[in-house]
Amino acid sequence: MSMLEVDGLRTGYGSLPVLQGISFSVEEGQTAVIFGLNGAGKTTTVNCLAGLLPVWGGEIRFDGKKVSGKDAQGIVKAGISLSPEGRRVWPGLSVMKNLELGAWSRKDRNKIDETVQMVFGYFPRLDERKSQLAGTLSGGEQQMLAIGRAIMSKPRLLMIDEASLGLSPKLAQTVFQVVSQINDDGTTVVIVEQNVGVLPYADQALIMEKGTITFDGRGEELEKSGELRRTYLGDAAAAEH
Amino acid sequence: MDVMAIEIVVPAVSGAVQGCVYGLLGLGLVLLYKSGRIFNFAQAEMGAFAAFMTAFADAGSGILPDMPVWAAVFFGMITGILLGLLVERVVVRPLFSAPKVTVVVATAGVFLFLYAIEGFLSGPGPRSATRIIDGDLYTNGGLRITNLGGIIVLVLGVLAVLSALFFSRTRMGTAIIAVSQEPTATRLVGISVERTAAFTWAVAGLLGAIAGILLSGTNGVIAPGLLTGLALVPAFTAAVFGGITALPGAFVGGVVIGIIEALAASNIPKDIMPGSGKVILFGALLAVLLIRPAGLLGKET
Numbered sequence: 001m002s003m004l005e006v007d008g009l010r011t012g013y014g015s016l017p018v019l020q021g022i023s024f025s026v027e028e029g030q031t032a033v034i035f036g037l038n039g040a041g042k043t044t045t046v047n048c049l050a051g052l053l054p055v056w057g058g059e060i061r062f063d064g065k066k067v068s069g070k071d072a073q074g075i076v077k078a079g080i081s082l083s084p085e086g087r088r089v090w091p092g093l094s095v096m097k098n099l100e101l102g103a104w105s106r107k108d109r110n111k112i113d114e115t116v117q118m119v120f121g122y123f124p125r126l127d128e129r130k131s132q133l134a135g136t137l138s139g140g141e142q143q144m145l146a147i148g149r150a151i152m153s154k155p156r157l158l159m160i161d162e163a164s165l166g167l168s169p170k171l172a173q174t175v176f177q178v179v180s181q182i183n184d185d186g187t188t189v190v191i192v193e194q195n196v197g198v199l200p201y202a203d204q205a206l207i208m209e210k211g212t213i214t215f216d217g218r219g220e221e222l223e224k225s226g227e228l229r230r231t232y233l234g235d236a237a238a239a240e241h
Numbered sequence: 242m243d244v245m246a247i248e249i250v251v252p253a254v255s256g257a258v259q260g261c262v263y264g265l266l267g268l269g270l271v272l273l274y275k276s277g278r279i280f281n282f283a284q285a286e287m288g289a290f291a292a293f294m295t296a297f298a299d300a301g302s303g304i305l306p307d308m309p310v311w312a313a314v315f316f317g318m319i320t321g322i323l324l325g326l327l328v329e330r331v332v333v334r335p336l337f338s339a340p341k342v343t344v345v346v347a348t349a350g351v352f353l354f355l356y357a358i359e360g361f362l363s364g365p366g367p368r369s370a371t372r373i374i375d376g377d378l379y380t381n382g383g384l385r386i387t388n389l390g391g392i393i394v395l396v397l398g399v400l401a402v403l404s405a406l407f408f409s410r411t412r413m414g415t416a417i418i419a420v421s422q423e424p425t426a427t428r429l430v431g432i433s434v435e436r437t438a439a440f441t442w443a444v445a446g447l448l449g450a451i452a453g454i455l456l457s458g459t460n461g462v463i464a465p466g467l468l469t470g471l472a473l474v475p476a477f478t479a480a481v482f483g484g485i486t487a488l489p490g491a492f493v494g495g496v497v498i499g500i501i502e503a504l505a506a507s508n509i510p511k512d513i514m515p516g517s518g519k520v521i522l523f524g525a526l527l528a529v530l531l532i533r534p535a536g537l538l539g540k541e542t
Contacts, residue, residue, distance in 0.1 A: 076431035088426040105431030
């Protein structure tokens with residue numbers, strides 16, 4: 001049994017359908033990366049998994065238990081956490097308060113400080129800026145904070161939407177390395193990404209196009225197949241290859 | 242007492258007490274503005290509604306039993322909380338995704354609705370309000386501070402400090418600020434945006450009730466729309482003066498504008514400038530908005 005099973009999932013905004021019944025699964029301990037152009041439905045997928053969008057049809061199972069139909073609160077309690085697109089940190093609260101709020105759903109309040117220290121271990125920069133307001137951080141630091149906040153709930157599945165958007169290639173690699181470390185420490189990871197630089201860290205790779213999944217396989221298979229070139233550069237580029 | 246004392250000290254002291262009432266009402270306005278960027282036009286009338294319920298319970302009118310004063314005040318405060326919860330559930334929550342201006346206009350609708358209900362229950366004319374305590378705390382010549390005035394100052398001080406501590410020290414306080422800054426992220430960490438909004442409106446209802454009961458007690462009478470006419474705009478001025486998101490600012494702002502209003506009213510002859518208190522007050526509001534828009538205790542953003 002896979003840790004996360006998505007079966008015929010359909011959703012959208014208002015009456016506008018976006019996901020046309022997608023199915024995929026993610027094994028425990030793996031890193032899965034979802035590639036795709038803007039508007040392919042990547043963010044819609046993770047937002048729906050996080051309980052921000054209603055499920056129109058199909059089912060989401062986590063550890064074999066149905067979680068579709070739960071709201072964001074229920075999903076966090078079930079052990080799934082999302083670092084959303086655009087970071088969405090609380091600009092007027094300190095780094096520390098941002099992290100503490102990330103642990104809102106936890107019952108073991110006395111252990112929250114341990115998790116804060118763990119986050120500071122992953123991102124020493126956040127430790128240096130812990131009393132600074134989040135709105136005054138640089139884009140890269142805000143991304144670190146958004147990921148740090150998402151692991152404060154001690155999720156078993158961490159989803160990150162656009163981890164590298166707006167970051168320099170070097171900073172993007174740093175973020176990918178930390179995410180890979182979080183994965184090595186036992187958290188299953190799903191990353192939505194347009195940056196191909198994440199591929200070496202991907203156990204599983206998916207490509208989405210127009211609300212459907214057009215590729216689902218091992219990371220290294222995707223590298224060889226030329227599918228990424230076709231998706232991002234068009235058919236002509238792939239034929240040349 | 243010399244002339245100086247009569248013209249300056251007496252109005253300044255009574256103005257400061259009156260200003261505390263504005264501050265008390267302003268506290269509820271600041272709370273709702275801070276948590277949801279909503280200016281609640283119904284804040285004073287919500288307080289008036291609670292004051293009506295207190296007066297009804299005090300007199301034992303209608304189906305209500307004749308209650309002692311403390312029980313009537315308690316009853317009025319509970320009504321205020323329930324009214325806050327009801328407004329959130331029926332008016333504010335369905336408009337969650339609507340532009341803020343829609344919600345603000347809806348609160349004006351709540352004001353008109355409460356105004357009509359009060360007229361229906363009590364009749365259009367004034368009725369005597371519940372005065373929780375009589376007698377004077379201090380008298381000296383023209384200077385007079387009533388016991389009720391003393392209680393108002395005390396209550397406002399305690400509530401301003403408590404609500405500031407609430408936002409800086411408690412989890413719920415932080416959650417309310419988080420909702421106002423970034424609702425999506427707040428949902429994602431497992432905070433119920435609906436529950437925090439309900440809580441905020443319940444507290445605003447309670448603050449409004451306390452202000453309404455104390456203010457109508459100082460007036461001696463209560464009538465539909467009276468508190469809104471007398472105190473809503475000065476309370477708004479107090480909140481803006483103090484910095485619309487700073488809770489202790491409502492306290493400071495209230496006292497400052499109460500003093501300004503009273504000094505102007507007693508020192509500028511009526512034949513030169515009728516209604517001089519309010520004229521100077523709003524002149525001061527304009528000056529603050531032009532020179533220091535973030536208010537006295539507010540932060541520039």
